[in-house]
Amino acid sequence: xxxxxxxxxxxxxxxxxxxxxxxxxxxxxxxxxxxxxxxxxxxxxxxxxxxxxxxxxxxxxxxxxxxxxxxxxxxxxxxxxxxxxxxxxxxxxxxxxxxxxxxxxxxxxxx
Amino acid sequence: xxxxxxxxxxxxxxxxxxxxxxxxxxxxxxxxxxxxxxxxxxxxxxxxxxxxxxxxxxxxxxxxxxxxxxxxxxxxxxxxxxxxxxxxxxxxxxxxxxxxxxxxxxxxxxxxxx
Numbered sequence: 631x632x633x634x635x636x637x638x639x640x641x642x643x644x645x646x647x648x649x650x651x652x653x654x655x656x657x658x659x660x661x662x663x664x665x666x667x668x669x670x671x672x673x674x675x676x677x678x679x680x681x682x683x684x685x686x687x688x689x690x691x692x693x694x695x696x697x698x699x700x701x702x703x704x705x706x707x708x709x710x711x712x713x714x715x716x717x718x719x720x721x722x723x724x725x726x727x728x729x730x731x732x733x734x735x736x737x738x739x740x741x
Numbered sequence: 742x743x744x745x746x747x748x749x750x751x752x753x754x755x756x757x758x759x760x761x762x763x764x765x766x767x768x769x770x771x772x773x774x775x776x777x778x779x780x781x782x783x784x785x786x787x788x789x790x791x792x793x794x795x796x797x798x799x800x801x802x803x804x805x806x807x808x809x810x811x812x813x814x815x816x817x818x819x820x821x822x823x824x825x826x827x828x829x830x831x832x833x834x835x836x837x838x839x840x841x842x843x844x845x846x847x848x849x850x851x852x853x854x855x
Binding site (some may be wrong): 661662664671672673674676679681719723725726727728729730731732733734 | 848
C-alpha cells in the first residue's frame with residue numbers, strides 16, 4: 631500500500647520568510663496529492679492540491695510542486711504570516727481509493 | 742456541496758461501554774467512507790474503509806470485532822467502538838471521496854474513555 635513520508639516534523643521561520651515542507655510517496659498509482667492545514671481538534675482543511683498531470687500549482691502565497699519520477703512533492707509558503715502557524719499534512723491517493731497522510735509538520739511563524 | 746455531517750462531536754464514556762459515531766452524507770451519495778483515527782500530535786491513520794452494502798475492510802492491526810462499521814445506506818456510515826477502554830480515547834474522523842478527485846471530511850469526534 632501507499633506510504634507517505636513527510637519532513638520536517640517541526641519548522642520554525644521568521645515572519646516574512648518562506649517555508650518548505652517535503653513529502654515522498656511510494657505508490658506509483660497515486661495521482662492526487664493534497665495538502666491540509668489542521669487546527670487542534672478540527673477537521674483537516676484543504677489548502678491546495680495537485681494532480682499528477684501537472685508539475686506545479688500556485689495559489690497566492692502557496693505553491694505545490696510535484697516530481698512524479700522521483701515520487702516527491704513539496705509545499706511552499708512564501709511571505710509567511712503568524713496565522714500560517716499550524717500543523718500541515720501532505721497526503722497521497724488514487725481517488726476514489728483511500729488517502730494516506732504524512733506524519734505532519736508543525737509550522738511556527740515567529741512575529 | 743459534498744458535505745459530511747459527523748456526530749457526536751464529543752463524547753465521554755465509561756470504560757467497557759460502547760459508543761457509536763455517525764457520518765452522514767447530506768447532499769451526495771457516499772458509497773465509500775474512510776474512517777481515520779488521530780492520536781494527539783500524530784497523523785490521521787486509516788482504520789477501515791466502509792462500502793455501502795458490503796463488509797468493511799480493515800487496516801492491519803485494527804480489530805474488526807472492536808471497531809464495528811456499518812454502511813447500510815448510501816448516506817450513512819457508522820463506527821461503533823465496542824467495550825471502549827482509555828487507550829481508545831482519540832479523535833475519530835470520517836472522509837468520503839467526492840467528485841473531481843477530492844475528499845470531504847466529517848467534523849470529527851473526540852472520544853474520551855474514563
